[in-house]
Amino acid sequence: MKFKSPVPVKWIAEFISAELIGNSEGQVTGLNEIHKVEPGDIVFVDHPKYYDKCINSAASFIIINKKTTFPEGKALLVVDAPFDAYLKLVHHFRPFTPSSKPISESAVIGQDTVVFPNVFIGNNVIIGDNCIIHPNVSIYDDAVIGNNVVIHSGTTIGSDAFYFNTKKDREVWYKKMESCGRVVIEDDVEIGAGCTLDRGVSGDTIIGRGTKFDNMVHIGHDTVIGKNCLFAAQVAVAGAVIIEDGVILWGQVGVSKTLTIGANAVIFAQSGVASSIEGNKVYFGTPVEDANIKKREIVLLKRLPEIWEKVKNLK
Amino acid sequence: MKFKSPVPVKWIAEFISAELIGNSEGQVTGLNEIHKVEPGDIVFVDHPKYYDKCINSAASFIIINKKTTFPEGKALLVVDAPFDAYLKLVHHFRPFTPSSKPISESAVIGQDTVVFPNVFIGNNVIIGDNCIIHPNVSIYDDAVIGNNVVIHSGTTIGSDAFYFNTKKDREVWYKKMESCGRVVIEDDVEIGAGCTLDRGVSGDTIIGRGTKFDNMVHIGHDTVIGKNCLFAAQVAVAGAVIIEDGVILWGQVGVSKTLTIGANAVIFAQSGVASSIEGNKVYFGTPVEDANIKKREIVLLKRLPEIWEKVKNLK
Amino acid sequence: MKFKSPVPVKWIAEFISAELIGNSEGQVTGLNEIHKVEPGDIVFVDHPKYYDKCINSAASFIIINKKTTFPEGKALLVVDAPFDAYLKLVHHFRPFTPSSKPISESAVIGQDTVVFPNVFIGNNVIIGDNCIIHPNVSIYDDAVIGNNVVIHSGTTIGSDAFYFNTKKDREVWYKKMESCGRVVIEDDVEIGAGCTLDRGVSGDTIIGRGTKFDNMVHIGHDTVIGKNCLFAAQVAVAGAVIIEDGVILWGQVGVSKTLTIGANAVIFAQSGVASSIEGNKVYFGTPVEDANIKKREIVLLKRLPEIWEKVKNLK
Numbered sequence: 001m002k003f004k005s006p007v008p009v010k011w012i013a014e015f016i017s018a019e020l021i022g023n024s025e026g027q028v029t030g031l032n033e034i035h036k037v038e039p040g041d042i043v044f045v046d047h048p049k050y051y052d053k054c055i056n057s058a059a060s061f062i063i064i065n066k067k068t069t070f071p072e073g074k075a076l077l078v079v080d081a082p083f084d085a086y087l088k089l090v091h092h093f094r095p096f097t098p099s100s101k102p103i104s105e106s107a108v109i110g111q112d113t114v115v116f117p118n119v120f121i122g123n124n125v126i127i128g129d130n131c132i133i134h135p136n137v138s139i140y141d142d143a144v145i146g147n148n149v150v151i152h153s154g155t156t157i158g159s160d161a162f163y164f165n166t167k168k169d170r171e172v173w174y175k176k177m178e179s180c181g182r183v184v185i186e187d188d189v190e191i192g193a194g195c196t197l198d199r200g201v202s203g204d205t206i207i208g209r210g211t212k213f214d215n216m217v218h219i220g221h222d223t224v225i226g227k228n229c230l231f232a233a234q235v236a237v238a239g240a241v242i243i244e245d246g247v248i249l250w251g252q253v254g255v256s257k258t259l260t261i262g263a264n265a266v267i268f269a270q271s272g273v274a275s276s277i278e279g280n281k282v283y284f285g286t287p288v289e290d291a292n293i294k295k296r297e298i299v300l301l302k303r304l305p306e307i308w309e310k311v312k313n314l315k
Numbered sequence: 316m317k318f319k320s321p322v323p324v325k326w327i328a329e330f331i332s333a334e335l336i337g338n339s340e341g342q343v344t345g346l347n348e349i350h351k352v353e354p355g356d357i358v359f360v361d362h363p364k365y366y367d368k369c370i371n372s373a374a375s376f377i378i379i380n381k382k383t384t385f386p387e388g389k390a391l392l393v394v395d396a397p398f399d400a401y402l403k404l405v406h407h408f409r410p411f412t413p414s415s416k417p418i419s420e421s422a423v424i425g426q427d428t429v430v431f432p433n434v435f436i437g438n439n440v441i442i443g444d445n446c447i448i449h450p451n452v453s454i455y456d457d458a459v460i461g462n463n464v465v466i467h468s469g470t471t472i473g474s475d476a477f478y479f480n481t482k483k484d485r486e487v488w489y490k491k492m493e494s495c496g497r498v499v500i501e502d503d504v505e506i507g508a509g510c511t512l513d514r515g516v517s518g519d520t521i522i523g524r525g526t527k528f529d530n531m532v533h534i535g536h537d538t539v540i541g542k543n544c545l546f547a548a549q550v551a552v553a554g555a556v557i558i559e560d561g562v563i564l565w566g567q568v569g570v571s572k573t574l575t576i577g578a579n580a581v582i583f584a585q586s587g588v589a590s591s592i593e594g595n596k597v598y599f600g601t602p603v604e605d606a607n608i609k610k611r612e613i614v615l616l617k618r619l620p621e622i623w624e625k626v627k628n629l630k
Numbered sequence: 631m632k633f634k635s636p637v638p639v640k641w642i643a644e645f646i647s648a649e650l651i652g653n654s655e656g657q658v659t660g661l662n663e664i665h666k667v668e669p670g671d672i673v674f675v676d677h678p679k680y681y682d683k684c685i686n687s688a689a690s691f692i693i694i695n696k697k698t699t700f701p702e703g704k705a706l707l708v709v710d711a712p713f714d715a716y717l718k719l720v721h722h723f724r725p726f727t728p729s730s731k732p733i734s735e736s737a738v739i740g741q742d743t744v745v746f747p748n749v750f751i752g753n754n755v756i757i758g759d760n761c762i763i764h765p766n767v768s769i770y771d772d773a774v775i776g777n778n779v780v781i782h783s784g785t786t787i788g789s790d791a792f793y794f795n796t797k798k799d800r801e802v803w804y805k806k807m808e809s810c811g812r813v814v815i816e817d818d819v820e821i822g823a824g825c826t827l828d829r830g831v832s833g834d835t836i837i838g839r840g841t842k843f844d845n846m847v848h849i850g851h852d853t854v855i856g857k858n859c860l861f862a863a864q865v866a867v868a869g870a871v872i873i874e875d876g877v878i879l880w881g882q883v884g885v886s887k888t889l890t891i892g893a894n895a896v897i898f899a900q901s902g903v904a905s906s907i908e909g910n911k912v913y914f915g916t917p918v919e920d921a922n923i924k925k926r927e928i929v930l931l932k933r934l935p936e937i938w939e940k941v942k943n944l945k
Contacts, residue, residue: 098744098746098762099746099747100747101747102747102748102765114413116413116414116435117414117415117416117417117435118417118433118434118435118451118453118748118766119748120746120747120748120765120766120783132413134453134455134471134474135417135435135453136433136435136451136452136453136469136471136748136766136784137766138748138764138765138766138783138784138823140764140783150475150491152471152474152475152511153435153453153455153471153474154451154453154469154470154471154509154511154766154784154824155784156764156766156782156783156784156823156824156845159764159782159783159822159823159845160780160782162822162842162844162845162862162863164842164860168858171839171840172818172839172840172858173840173858173876174840174842174858174860176780176820176842188487190491192474192477192511193453193471193474193511193513194469194471194509194510194511194531194533194784194824194846195824196782196784196822196823196824196845196846196863198823198845209486209487210486210487210488210489212477212479212489212491214477214533215471215474215477215511215513215533216509216511216531216533216551216824216846218824218844218845218846218863218864220863228483228487228488228489230479230489232477232553233477233511233533233535233551233553234533234549234551234569234864236846236863236864236881236882238862238863238881246483246488251551251553251569251571252551252567252569252587252882254864254881254882254899254900256881256899269569269571269587269589269601270569270585270587270601270900272882272899272900274899286900287928289932293932296934296935297931297932297934297935298602300934300935300937300938301612301616301931301934302604302608302612303938304611304612304615304616305611305612305615307615307622307937307938307941308615308618308622310941310944310945311622311625311626311941311944314625314626314629314944315625429728431728431729431750432729432730432731432732432750433732433748433749433750433766433768447728449768449770449786449789450732450750450768451748451750451766451767451768451784451786465790465806467786467789467790467826468750468768468770468786468789469766469768469784469785469786469824469826503802505806507789507792507826508768508786508789508826508828509784509786509824509825509826509846509848524801524802525801525802525803525804527792527794527804527806529792529848530786530789530792530826530828530848531824531826531846531848531866543798543802543803543804545794545804547792547868548792548826548848548850548866548868549848549864549866549884561798561803566866566868566884566886567866567882567884567902584884584886584902584904585884585900585902585916613917616927616931617919617923617927619926619927619930619931620926620927620930622930622937623930623933623937626937626940626941629940629941629944630940
């Protein structure tokens with residue numbers, strides 16, 4: 001997330017009780033985790049495995065648990081527990097102030113938009129014109145929804161990222177990475193009933209213009225979906241995925257995290273996408289492969305008894 | 316859907332600015348899309364590929380974008396954009412007038428039926444006697460629910476069909492086919508938590524007497540499910556499917572559109588049904604086959620390394 | 631479930647019009663179905679196939695439709711329809727008295743717990759300190775929720791078990807086993823959006839401390855999940871399953887009923903678990919097997935065309 005105005009890194013260092021090394025006069029413009037960093041951002045890293053990646057990322061300020069070398073112009077903020085320091089900053093700059101009203105007074109709702117009964121709309125939500133928000137929809141804080149968007153009943157927009165800091169030497173292994181990102185839904189999108197769209201950990205989950213989801217579609221944090229995509233019922237897409245324009249996912253397809261699906265790819269029902277795939281092709285299977293090759297495999301699978309009969313006495 | 320009373324085709328032709336050819340004195344009794352037509356109905360067709368099917372269907376009146384031959388007694392209504400003309404009729408005869416109350420005043424609720432807090436019940440909904448509607452259920456307009464029906468929390472009854480008119484030469488590829496059909500739930504049905512049942516595009520989605528759904532079951536538009544079926548959690552059935560009486564679908568089964576599953580078929584968990592299958596059999600796999608044959612395949616799959624060792628040096 | 635105080639078996643026999651044979655002076659301390667019986671419990675059995683199992687279980691009192699031999703110290707309560715007698719007892723001891731308020735007056739909510747708008751909290755629910763219950767969550771009667779628990783929108787806690795008495799000679803085949811058990815969620819658990827957790831038929835469904843669920847996770851009745859487990863989106867676990875501590879289920883995994891998954895097992899996405907598996911291993915496939923063996927199978931599957939070419943002319 002971006003701060004409302006730049007924050008002196010000196011102030012942040014003092015706030016989280018960090019030793020500040022390097023560019024102590026810098027101004028911090030945003031807070032992000034490593035998937036989504038830009039110059040001016042502050043990030044954290046607490047595992048030696050990721051030190052290099054983090055220090056050499058676009059981020060300008062690094063909360064870290066070890067003094068080490070870093071590029072000129074950047075700064076380290078050295079603390080014992082970088083994750084806790086990061087959470088302290090999230091809580092300070094995006095405090096949890098739950099709306100006690102079904103529709104927050106800070107929400108903005110456009111002209112000719114219909115909001116049915118039993119809908120929840122959180123703080124700072126923006127909804128465009130000519131939308132229909134069906135009953136029992138929940139829209140968490142900070143979501144941005146364009147014009148002509150339809151959201152069916154029971155759907156959740158902006159639930160927290162499923163993203164945890166893991167340490168197996170404490171009683172509770174998984175400590176939550178607080179989400180401060182948003183969900184952004186562009187114009188002319190339709191979201192079915194019972195869907196769940198998680199917001200970004202620190203960036204945005206984006207649904208592109210004209211994309212349509214059937215019921216019970218799940219979209220993970222920070223995933224970016226292109227324009228004119230079509231997802232059938234019970235599709236699940238994990239976090240930090242990029243799905244380009246015009247992609248069709250048929251029912252119950254699963255997509256693993258941090259991968260890319262190229263434009264106009266079509267993936268048949270119940271398939272599983274475990275790594276990045278090219279666009280303009282048709283896929284099938286778990287893990288997916290070219291649909292024609294997969295279909296040939298299925299035909300030959302039925303011949304396995306025959307194959308076995310032929311070979312069982314070979315040595 | 317059926318009109319409340321017959322409508323002169325002449326009036327409709329004028330309303331949608333169509334050239335009327337043929338039986339200009341006819342009375343239109345209903346509006347339907349091609350999956351669900353009866354004599355007296357008006358339908359639309361905009362793609363040459365479907366001209367013949369549509370003109371020779373049971374429908375009596377055809378909105379079309381080309382003058383062509385047609386059976387005696389029928390009429391063509393020729394317009395440039397049949398889909399838009401169809402939508403204009405849907406909006407006129409089933410206008411969208413969202414209830415602003417959690418329970419619409421036009422809804423009828425039977426004796427000894429319990430409606431929990433935070434339930435939404437739309438216009439013209441009919442609910443029978445001795446039902447339990449758990450909290451946060453959403454029931455869209457026009458749904459019909461029998462006696463002794465239980466619907467668990469978070470479930471949506473009557474969300475719109477996932478059904479679009481596709482044209483890739485416009486900025487927004489998918490244009491929504493407005494649903495004017497209903498969901499009809501017969502007596503003694505139980506629907507789990509977090510389920511979604513789409514209403515018919517113009518006909519009815521029907522759940523037969525005594526059928527039981529576990530949680531997160533999805534049923535597509537115009538699908539007709541028989542009596543005494545049992546669907547486990549996370550089953551997804553696409554649109555315009557026929558499932559006969561006594562069918563059992565175990566967890567996470569997916570069923571593709573416009574097919575039939577015969578009575579008393581049993582389908583094991585995570586299977587995918589891609590085409591029609593006979594009743595009174597047990598199935599497994601994606602795509603499904605006879606469960607015993609599939610199990611034999613799975614046993615032989617485990618022998619693939621052995622098979623490969625035996626054959627790799629053959630030529 | 632346990633009764634609030636012991637109930638004389640004589641009183642119960644009279645209440646359900648049963649012939650009482652054996653220990654007629656006994657005190658009944660609880661009502662359970664066969665998956666969850668303890669000494670002092672009363673159970674029912676109506677099928678000869680299960681007579682022995684039931685009579686020789688830990689239960690002290692057996693509602694049965696046949697006079698037969700039984701261990702000393704126990705009692706039989708002989709009736710024509712044991713299932714109906716059981717339901718009569720459930721209705722008497724745990725009557726259905728739905729709360730007409732969004733938050734029942736008998737619910738207890740801890741300090742610093744945030745309950746968002748449009749949440750339903752039923753009778754006798756207990757929620758600990760420092761929890762967040764997001765909008766449109768439904769919590770059925772008798773659920774127990776610990777401290778520091780987060781539940782996201784649209785989730786249902788405590789829906790009825792999917793558990794029926796089946797008789798195909800009546801018009802409605804499936805007659806509901808009324809649930810009188812609970813859901814118990816321990817401290818530091820996070821439940822995603824759109825999840826459904828069924829309560830026990832007569833025992834408890836338990837989610838262990840520190841376990842985290844992503845969105846649309848389904849948990850069946852009487853299932854017991856250990857501490858520090860991680861379930862990704864659209865996982866479905868059937869009823870009466872035991873999942874030990876530290877288990878990871880990736881997206882869309884399905885788990886069949888009445889089995890055990892050992893501690894620290896990891897199961898890759900879209901896998902199906904059909905029988906008990908050991909802990910400390912990594913699994914993949916439907917049905918699951920060792921992930922490395924499964925991966926080798928997948929590699930060899932791609933060689934099936936080559937294998938077929940090599941063997942098709944063998945005889």
